[in-house]
Amino acid sequence: MKVIIGAxxxxxxxxxxxxxWMNQQGIEVExxxxxxxxxxxxxxxxxxxVLKNKDEDRGIIVDExxxxxxxxxxxxxxxxxxxxxxxxxxxxxxxxxxxxxITMGCRVIGTGVAIGITERFLKGKYSAGRHxxxxxxxxxxxxxx
Amino acid sequence: xxMAVGCDHIVTEIKDDVVKYLKKKGIEVIDCGTYDKERxxxxxxxxxxxxxxxxxxxxxxxxLCGTGVGITNACNKIKNVRCVLTQxxxxxxxxxxxxxxxxxxxxGRVSGMGMIEDLIDAFLKTEYHPTPEKDAVIEAIxxxxxxxxxxxxxxxxxxxxxxxxxxxYHD
Numbered sequence: 140m141k142v143i144i145g146a147x148x149x150x151x152x153x154x155x156x157x158x159x160w161m162n163q164q165g166i167e168v169e170x171x172x173x174x175x176x177x178x179x180x181x182x183x184x185x186x187x188x189v190l191k192n193k194d195e196d197r198g199i200i201v202d203e204x205x206x207x208x209x210x211x212x213x214x215x216x217x218x219x220x221x222x223x224x225x226x227x228x229x230x231x232x233x234x235x236x237x238x239x240x241i242t243m244g245c246r247v248i249g250t251g252v253a254i255g256i257t258e259r260f261l262k263g264k265y266s267a268g269r270h271x272x273x274x275x276x277x278x279x280x281x282x283x284x
Numbered sequence: 285x286x287m288a289v290g291c292d293h294i295v296t297e298i299k300d301d302v303v304k305y306l307k308k309k310g311i312e313v314i315d316c317g318t319y320d321k322e323r324x325x326x327x328x329x330x331x332x333x334x335x336x337x338x339x340x341x342x343x344x345x346x347x348l349c350g351t352g353v354g355i356t357n358a359c360n361k362i363k364n365v366r367c368v369l370t371q372x373x374x375x376x377x378x379x380x381x382x383x384x385x386x387x388x389x390x391x392g393r394v395s396g397m398g399m400i401e402d403l404i405d406a407f408l409k410t411e412y413h414p415t416p417e418k419d420a421v422i423e424a425i426x427x428x429x430x431x432x433x434x435x436x437x438x439x440x441x442x443x444x445x446x447x448x449x450x451x452x453y454h455d
Binding site: 222236271272 | 383433448
């Protein structure tokens with residue numbers, strides 16, 4: 140598993156905190172952030188990389204509130220995105236939704252919670268089973284678009 | 285003002301409270317279900333709400349499931365839906381002001397009813413003030429889905445539901 144991370148220019152500091160934490164954990168990280176990105180550009184850069192190996196790799200997009208990046212990422216076929224600012228949802232969305240991308244807002248969230256969310260998102264396992272029909276439905280909505 | 289509301293079976297009672305809250309405000313509400321606690325699937329209801337928003341049948345939508353993640357993703361897979369998933373007033377406000385969000389999503393197992401009412405109030409009170417820059421970003425988000433034959437296709441999930449009925453999706 141590789142983590143692809145990207146941030147808009149306002150959220151670079153939080154992105155750097157998360158990169159440092161992931162590096163300490165020995166997690167492979169690819170930072171696709173470029174100077175002066177807006178949330179749309181950051182989101183597209185992350186999604187493009189995640190879609191190359193969407194069942195293995197994970198994406199993290201940080202912007203001001205998480206909302207803009209969430210709208211962008213969740214539009215893509217094959218992406219299930221969670222706009223998060225609590226650790227409970229981070230755990231549940233891996234378990235039930237098989238989310239492969241999350242967004243967080245640097246104006247909304249502190250570094251402790253952001254790291255907690257990242258940890259749960261990266262360690263959480265998808266339980267499939269009865270949940271899989273819902274994921275098949277989301278995929279179906281994207282496939283025929 | 286006309287709104288569509290949708291949920292899955294985990295949070296039906298909270299959805300019913302949301303519908304009551306909206307009606308008390310004088311809002312006309314289309315309750316897209318689900319209507320009971322029988323196990324069902326959030327994309328069905330997210331799609332219904334998204335379609336009503338996308339076609340202009342309603343002005344705005346509200347969706348909820350356990351965390352809100354599943355149903356908001358279904359909504360956003362419909363063209364021209366801009367659904368926000370939040371538990372904070374400042375984000376609900378930002379999504380309306382900056383992104384002209386047309387669906388509010390939250391987790392019924394994450395936020396309590398007091399917070400939910402606050403989120404709804406912020407979402408309804410805040411207006412989008414267009415600028416060319418904001419309009420361009422919104423156009424770019426809408427452009428991520430070019431063509432959306434899923435919208436309005438009522439039998440989209442039929443074969444998957446048949447598989448479910450045959451017991452092919454089991455834990």
